[in-house]
Amino acid sequence: MLLRNIAIACALGAALSSCASYQPPSPAFHRTLSEPYRLDSGDRVRVTVFEQDALTNSYAVDKGGFIAMPLIGSVPARGHTTEELEKAVADRLRNGFLRDPSIAAEVETYRPFFIMGEVTQGGQYSYVPGLTVQKAIAIAGGFTARAEQRNADLTRQVNGKIETGRVLVSDPIQPGDTIFVRERWF
CATH class of the missing domain: 3.30.1950.10 (wza like domain)
Known part of the structure; x- marks a missing residue:
């Protein structure tokens, strides 16, 4: 009984520590979607x-x-x-x-976006206007059986700095973004 309680406590501690490291994206992260498009390498x-x-x-x-x-x-x-x-x-x-x-x-032609993690075929793909995280995942062959399907981690350049935030799969992406689909717990 004691070992079981210790195991449960360790599992909860690990789960909570991974949640503690998560921070939502800054307001500037989503504000870039309404700003004029800025050119970069690959365009x-x-x-x-x-x-x-x-x-x-x-x-x-x-x-x-x-x-x-x-x-x-x-x-x-x-x-x-x-x-x-x-x-x-x-x-x-x-x-x-x-x-x-x-x-x-x-x-x-826009610079490509990148997708990795729990998708069938991660890699570099051509960006077209109007892409969402979900559409990008579909382009990459869809989710694997272990994928977290409600949200993903998105990395983008914001005001010259690289930022990562957890977004819903319905959120739009931009050229140059990197999407990481995490593995679900259960």
Whole structure:
């Protein structure tokens, strides 16, 4: 009887200690969903320079956070919105190349998201707008038999810092997010 009580106490202690380490995501974690999209490595941007077919193209944001364009070279893109990128490209082209450039930029392909843990096929997947945690899990082949199916841990970059929070499977994800599906207790 004493051994059974000790075993139960140890199991409860382990369960409670894992709960004690959990902290809900900060308000900024969800606020990023309503902010304008910020470019980063892995994104592909379609830059249109009107009446300049040689400059209009699709450009990848490299590991350094730049896009490389003809004539003007590397343009910083990491952390900028497409509107800010349009202005930066126009300013560079205005500096000795074009008198009054008209630029449009749009995200052609978003950087991937990552999923791991208790899913059939964890890995890197292409992001499309409107994805939720549940849809991402479906793309990864669904839950395993041991998966916690109500929520998951989501890691994302918030204001230049990496944050992790537990979210419902109905929560939206963003490009570059990492989803971890935990194993359930019973």
